[in-house]
Amino acid sequence: MTDHFPLREGSDRVRGAALGQRAESHARKVTLHAALGGLALGLALVPGLSWASQAPCDLMPPAPTSAPAGAQRAITALDLVRLRDFGGMQFDAYPGPPAALSPDGRHIALQLRRGDPVANRYCTGILVKDTDSPAPARRIADGGEVIKLSFDKYGFAGLVTGAPVPPVLRWSPDGGRLAFTKAIGGVMQLFVIGADGSDETQVTHSGVSIDDFQWLPDGQAIVYRRRDALLDAERQIDAEGLHGWRYDGRFWPLAGGRPHPPSPVPSRIEVIGLAERSLRPATERERLVLDPAGTPGWPDGATQAVLLGTGDDRAWLAPAEPHAFFAPDALHVMVDGHELPCPQALCSDVVALWKRDAHTILFLRRQGVARSETALLRWDLGKGAPQLLHQTTDPWLGCQLGPRELVCTAEAATVPRHVIGIDPESGQVHTIYDPNPEFAAIRFGQPERLVWRNAFGIDTFADLVLPPAYRPGHPVPLIVVQYDSRGFLRGGTADEFPIQLFAARGFAVLSFTRPPWYALRDKPRDLFGFLQANQKDWSDRRSVQSSLQIVVERLIARGIADPARIGITGQSDGASTATFALIHSRLFKAAALSTCCEDPAMMASLGPGFEDWYAKSGYPRFNADRPDFWKQGSLAPNLGALPPVPLLIQAGEEEFRLALPTYTAVKNAGWPAEMYVFPGEAHVKLQPAHRLAVYERNLAWFERWFKPEETAAP
Template identity: 75%
Template sequence: MKEIDLDGDGSSSAATGQLPRLAVRRACKKNLRTALGGVILGISLVPVASWASQPPCDLLPPAMAPSAPEREITALDLARLRDFGGMQFDTYPGPPAALSPDGRHVALQLRRGDPSSNRYCTGIVVKETVGTAPPRIVADGGEIIRLSFDKYGFSGLVSGAPVPSVLRWSPDGRRLAFTKAIGGLMQVFLVRPDGSGEAQLTRSPVSIDDFQWLPGGAAIVYASRPALLDEERRIDGEAPSGWRYDVRFWPIAGGRPHPPSSTPSRIDVIALADRTPRPALSAEGLVLAPDGTPGWPASATQVLPVGGGTDRAWLAPVDPSALFKPNVLHVSMNGRELPCPQSACTDVVGLWKRDPRTILFLRRQGVARSEMALLSWDLGKGAPRVLHTTIDPWLGCQLGPIELVCAAESDTAPRHVIGVDAGSGRVRTIYDPNPEFAAIRLRRPERMAWRNAFGIETFGDLVLPSDYRPGHPAPLIVVQYDSRGFLRGGTADEFPIQLFAAKGFAVLSFNRPPWYGLQGPPLDLFAFLKANQKDWSDRRSVQSSLEIVVERLIARGIADPARIGITGQSDGATTATFALVHSRLFKAVALSTCCEEATMMANLGPGFEDWYARTGYPRFNEDRRGFWKEGSLVPNLGDLPPVPLLIQAGEEEFRFALPTYAAAKNAGWPTEMYVFSGEGHVKLQPAHRLAVYERNLAWFQRWFKPREGASP
């Protein structure tokens, strides 16, 4: 099942291009009632299962970083890494680390997996932005629940990535409001920054999706989807006479229909004084969805008052009818728009006001938008000036009195909190949740960039093995399909890059090229998807990029052509199987989802078939064997040399892999599949994550370094 990065910034909008919306939790134990969850503005939170906090849980690191000598990384280091925010770089309500109004504190929900107990420990952590005072846990962080989204006409398609808390400070900074999962539902809680006065504010029968403080701080406005409960009751009412099989079904995950994706959200207000929710007034609802504010520029995604009167700066696509086009910065002062150089003011992703005459903005630039640049513009005094450029992703930036505060990662540094001086662009670390990693030997990558046969640029990061010697080719593993930030395990974090390198493998962290359908004129969603699918154009573009860089590594004497492996999850799995059909470069493969083939058009439900048919796929009963001959392993197995194939799939998706598994096994391919209970598209449980890391390493050791390998 494919995913499409519509924004090109590493955020994966799940499953072939539709932005995820809201969804419903499915509980499948006897009479357990359905609990619901979601997030407006494009992300949905679905507590299909949860793993509770487990105190005492060693959540905070020692006060001092360990002084032990450098050592090699282990799978357990990665499985127990402290995380906050979303799993990748998706856009969630609220920043990963919330800055207080006075700029003195940041707050985040920290989580850490414990594979031995298969549980998470979590905490709401507050850290001062200045000084050496250690962070403090001010509240329990609640359960870890799974992300899901709407698609194919129904709610509740499980992604499985962890749902982060939404954290927002009160206007006076005296309280922190945050969402916390209790019993599988996200509720709003309050706590003071010293950890006192924790209280549950909402007691909603469904998850709170997003919230904001109303001006003055006396009440909170929030969004939820209570209508999903009514839909579930309707489904219960149909059960005695049997459910009609229709677009509400996702058969690979279960036999119960899902509520429709069209189920609306509702906006409510709850006052801190009486804690009785009521429907929000239209003006109050604008706090959550400001694009309805009178005078809001057409198609604007962010508006910022500057100067005085009606002066403002805003972000909007240059062509509102264009699909997935980046935003352009506009500034209007004294009734006229200020000119801004296209080279500086396109592809802007964030905008802040430093003072009435100065704005800061963050934009993407470089090969395949692989860099970020922070610029400052003194309005009316020439062009913007660059303060800082980086290949590191900066997430959820907020401007304080002196600094821009962001969550950040680098290729060798897990997610942390940084401060960027608003005048000089100087960067400092405010909070590193994983200081122990300073004692772990991590290999710095070589950034590579190239064009494919279609003229489309992309990039990748080459990590050489610990024992690499020039002139002695090493086994190479390709990890996909996003290479921004900490080189941990690729998209969905299952293929441990630094661990592979520590065990003697060269690793190419491959960033898939931008979608082929974006190269032409503006298109609507399904025209864009058809442009990608026509003649397998997008897949051929990815294959071209992949072949060029792998052959370059062979020519440089880095990669041993007899020992090249490929990995993949979701879109990356489709890339891997397409590569097996169309090249002979790869001698072993490990997948976490699998695989496209003809029967999926019937097995994955009517909604799935309708969606894919609109993108150019043949329906189940169409005789288009040539189509599947180009894109599927199954009809090609008799013509291909056997390649060892490992599949590690979640319980809710492994049936998708069964036709390919059986066909490969019957064709004599060395094939193994493992199924992980309670997992969906992305594996969340700590014990499973550790097992996946270790088995993927053992798989490639078995086929490429048999003297060192253990049994997978």
């Protein structure tokens, strides 16, 4: 199964539905990720005290210092839980950049958050950092609560799932004020504050979260989007409950017994005047400030466009194949009524575009195996082809072009999220803000990038992290962590399997990226055609298994991985990969999952809406007699033919029921199996105390089975 997205019940589910609806111009780009259950989803704020009633937080980083030579230490689970972070959990397109650049390019603003596992809460703050000064960042405001991101899937609206809602931060046109969203009582409200931290004002007192906003050009008003209809839908459900709810496609029994509002739920776009606090519906022209795709002269199908001069000269991005379900954007440039030719190798898969001046553009594109590289190019129009300025395997996101430089949020394999500046002439990169300077004193296992092709002709990549004290020729236990090895190698997708902590304790770790979806080879035209092509004969899952088996066998052949001590982990799509691997290979001798597992019972137990969605995707309905189908992807029908494999499941309170058929089956079959359930958690866990427990238990699980002489059982 690709993914499971449970909900919170009652008003919490509506109040937490902060970013379920994105601007229409972003909708096509996120459709594939949403359909496949990528983690642009949600993490829970720890329930409990308000900010005002809490003790001061240990949020701000210390002043940077130079660590003495040889003073590096091993990483701990607490280092990872206490890491300072900002923006969304993954690398998806959220409204607003993770770090907002002021119009003059002199300041960035961001919301910093840091987990406190002892108090089981988050510390947050709104920070401003000068881009051209080594002076430390200034905390100008409280950052509010950390609430769960919502999504629409399976016919439901506002499914609360687990990753933190990243706030939207935007500077006023004159740079004198900062507007930002902040969660108060579970609702994202709009605030405005002076750049120096003065005059913080709560602008909205909405019953439902503000999803996105923009300043109007005069700086006197703000246009914003929210989904009031979610509240109306909840009131209707309350009224219906007086006579009993009819069981239908609105139910998600995995998480509770209350029906959920069906999707789609329309957004409401309004304008609020900052001086008089007047509120009114946005005019059509004002709506274009929030979503410019309908602007007169906007090229057909464009996802981004910029005017180059005073005439019709422009540059824009549009899908290379407009009718395909997923097609990367290509760059187009029109000058003097003619489109300039641009080599496909340079102008395809472009993800962002900026105007440097009337004759120069900058753009960012994906390239390399499975889009694993980021490349920045400059095009001096009329002077030949675009020129490469910089390329890296680090992901860059939320880039903004200022008067002096391009400013982006970045991560590296051994460097947590930080802010960088890139010279638009030379491509040179420098760090503007690092919220975790203490990590310079930590000794990391250095990753080795691996690239290979599977039996289906599909390329993918992974990062191999060896123990810092690894000795060549001495095989060590290997742990596979999934399923996207981009950015800081922290804990895999959903951040539960601590890569560097495993390495520090003597494990080799394969940070594995699943190969591109099998169905993309045939350019599907719609969502369900895409899903059916993946599911037919379990083609996509077999492709992933082929990639996984090839690379693990190569590590055995290199004398790195001990074939008797290979473990696999997985969350969501990664959990499906792990269970499929346990069925179709004998490589893996222990497993740890955070979601589990595919089984015929899920087609009934997760509700009619879920069953309809998966039936359209190629799965048999609950009452279909298809043991041949389930034997390929479900553990339970195969237990008689499989050797026992120790299995650990650490599930959220809203998902553990999905694991019950498989957990019960493996226990009854004599497998060593344990399951832990975390209260208040959904698809992804973020309560700091829970995350610390998950890290440490996953480490202890593999030490128990692969290093029994070194540690006691957990």
